[in-house]
Amino acid sequence: MLIKKPDEIKGREITPPETYFNRRNFLRGAALVASAYATGKLYRQFAVPDAPPQSAARLEGVQPAAAGVPVVGDPRTAFEDITHYNNFYEFATDKSSVARRAQGFVARPWTVKVDGLVQRPREFDLDDLLKLAPAEERVYRFRCVEGWSMIIPWVGFPLARLLAAVEPLGQARYVAFQTLHDPKRMPGQNSSVLDWPYVEGLRLDEATHPLTLLASGLYGQTLLPQNGAPLRLVVPWKYGFKSIKSIVRVQLTSEQPPTTWNLAAPDEYGFYSNVNPNVDHPRWSQRRERRIGEFGMRDTLLFNGYAEQVGPLYAGLDLRANF
Amino acid sequence: MNAADIKFTRFAVFANSVVPLTLLAWDAFFHHLGPNPVEFATRTTGVLTLVFLVVSLAVTPLRQLTHTPWLIKFRRMTGLFAFFYGALHLLTYVWFDKFFRFGEIVADTFRRPFIFVGMTSFLLLVPLAVTSTQGWVKRLGGKRWQRLHRLAYVAAVGGVFHYWLIVKADTRIPYAFAAALGALLAYRVVKAYQTPMKTPRVTPN
Numbered sequence: 001m002l003i004k005k006p007d008e009i010k011g012r013e014i015t016p017p018e019t020y021f022n023r024r025n026f027l028r029g030a031a032l033v034a035s036a037y038a039t040g041k042l043y044r045q046f047a048v049p050d051a052p053p054q055s056a057a058r059l060e061g062v063q064p065a066a067a068g069v070p071v072v073g074d075p076r077t078a079f080e081d082i083t084h085y086n087n088f089y090e091f092a093t094d095k096s097s098v099a100r101r102a103q104g105f106v107a108r109p110w111t112v113k114v115d116g117l118v119q120r121p122r123e124f125d126l127d128d129l130l131k132l133a134p135a136e137e138r139v140y141r142f143r144c145v146e147g148w149s150m151i152i153p154w155v156g157f158p159l160a161r162l163l164a165a166v167e168p169l170g171q172a173r174y175v176a177f178q179t180l181h182d183p184k185r186m187p188g189q190n191s192s193v194l195d196w197p198y199v200e201g202l203r204l205d206e207a208t209h210p211l212t213l214l215a216s217g218l219y220g221q222t223l224l225p226q227n228g229a230p231l232r233l234v235v236p237w238k239y240g241f242k243s244i245k246s247i248v249r250v251q252l253t254s255e256q257p258p259t260t261w262n263l264a265a266p267d268e269y270g271f272y273s274n275v276n277p278n279v280d281h282p283r284w285s286q287r288r289e290r291r292i293g294e295f296g297m298r299d300t301l302l303f304n305g306y307a308e309q310v311g312p313l314y315a316g317l318d319l320r321a322n323f
Numbered sequence: 324m325n326a327a328d329i330k331f332t333r334f335a336v337f338a339n340s341v342v343p344l345t346l347l348a349w350d351a352f353f354h355h356l357g358p359n360p361v362e363f364a365t366r367t368t369g370v371l372t373l374v375f376l377v378v379s380l381a382v383t384p385l386r387q388l389t390h391t392p393w394l395i396k397f398r399r400m401t402g403l404f405a406f407f408y409g410a411l412h413l414l415t416y417v418w419f420d421k422f423f424r425f426g427e428i429v430a431d432t433f434r435r436p437f438i439f440v441g442m443t444s445f446l447l448l449v450p451l452a453v454t455s456t457q458g459w460v461k462r463l464g465g466k467r468w469q470r471l472h473r474l475a476y477v478a479a480v481g482g483v484f485h486y487w488l489i490v491k492a493d494t495r496i497p498y499a500f501a502a503a504l505g506a507l508l509a510y511r512v513v514k515a516y517q518t519p520m521k522t523p524r525v526t527p528n
Contacts, residue, residue, distance in 0.1 A: 032335050039342040046370070047350065048357035078358075085358035093493035096357045146491075148359055193492040264492060283437055283488065292358045297422070 051084040056221040063136040077150035086226040090186035105225035116251035119167035133157035140236035149289045155217030160208040175207040176257035178249040200244035201257035237303040270323040275304035361419040368412035375405035376479040406452040437488035444481030
């Protein structure tokens with residue numbers, strides 16, 4: 001019987017060690033690893049930055065929402081997402097960078113000047129202003145013009161309470177708002193992407209509507225800088241950019257005030273900017289929205305689901321012409 | 324550069340080109356794409372498409388300026404990666420934005436300039452990807468093939484315009500791409516005027 005001997009490997013076929021541990025191969029391996037690492041690093045520069053969790057001061061004595069405020073059944077958007085996905089060009093134009101860039105923004109001391117067509121113009125210290133009415137928790141839908149939405153438990157009181165304190169005159173028909181203009185504290189204002197300061201406006205009946213909120217907190221805590229500390233507007237039936245942040249001035253006027261995004265692109269962002277699935281933005285559809293934290297798309301609701309409460313404000317108004 | 328070196332460098336370019344995709348998939352798996360993962364994936368694949376288009380268009384000028392003819396070996400690969408990332412970009416829109424509602428996609432394409440421009444630019448890349456093989460170069464003939472592949476410039480210009488159209492206010496990155504593309508185009512134009520028509524020269528023996 002013949003037992004096959006294993007093939008012998010001929011000596012001349014064995015790779016000599018000097019080739020095996022070849023300098024060239026080593027260099028190639030090193031070049032491959034180093035270049036892939038560098039590419040990865042470069043990619044990471046543009047990826048979503050790490051988002052260290054942040055928290056703010058707990059607010060005491062927050063009341064439940066006033067009677068008549070519609071209850072939103074959908075789950076609330078995570079605090080992490082609300083605080084790390086922000087359009088706030090005063091700090092950065094990239095939504096995921098705002099939290100980091102806004103860190104360290106000091107919102108105290110803070111005053112809010114309320115003047116214009118009012119009986120009692122006044123410059124409020126923030127703490128005095130916040131004492132005008134008890135803070136309540138209002139869970140609202142929040143719909144951005146870009147097509148995403150959140151459910152946010154705001155803390156604040158109706159803007160009407162502030163306006164009542166200064167007693168608007170009969171000629172007052174509009175309310176103008178202004179964000180802080182301080183490029184040292186808001187570095188995004190050093191770039192000219194928008195005309196600073198950011199300004200917004202509402203019709204007086206919109207401003208005094210019971211759903212229109214002057215918010216000083218969310219999730220039971222004071223507002224973080226990226227969400228508009230220390231005081232912002234929340235108009236839940238309008239696209240998010242109407243809800244101006246870090247307000248320093250409120251002025252009652254007889255003429256419709258200018259608004260920042262309308263000045264930037266008049267054909268794209270109207271004065272009203274009510275959430276409306278039937279009126280497209282010129283560049284994209286407003287029919288659906290992506291709820292942050294969800295994978296699918298939801299149908300967008302007329303007036304963001306607040307048609308019953310705010311529809312009468314616009315009776316007889318052509319919503320397509322007055323977008 | 325010997326053949327083995329070129330083979331290795333091609334492998335290295337390939338490996339580097341899939342690094343962004345690998346990291347994107349990794350981040351997606353570990354929920355590291357931020358609060359709006361779909362938006363992030365769409366934007367990232369879109370930007371990568373433009374990056375690879377610009378890189379593939381930069382190969383020839385770079386090769387001529389640095390006298391490194393072997394660089395041509397990477398033009399097809401980087402061009403195909405542009406097509407690949409472009410296809411992924413389109414897929415994120417068709418799948419995660421529209422959930423394969425093709426009627427809506429068609430309506431969107433004709434109603435919205437930015438989608439129309441993006442769609443057109445991608446479609447222009449399809450014949451380029453198909454005819455990227457040696458076989459097709461032979462079939463079409465070098466001259467015709469070259470003329471067809473100038474469409475890459477049209478697609479790149481369209482891609483940058485598409486990006487610029489969707490940005491709300493901060494147009495710095497689209498402008499950076501436009502500048503890169505403008506430089507590459509200017510190089511070609513200057514080159515075309517500098518190089519006289521090739522006439523056969525009679526060389527004395």
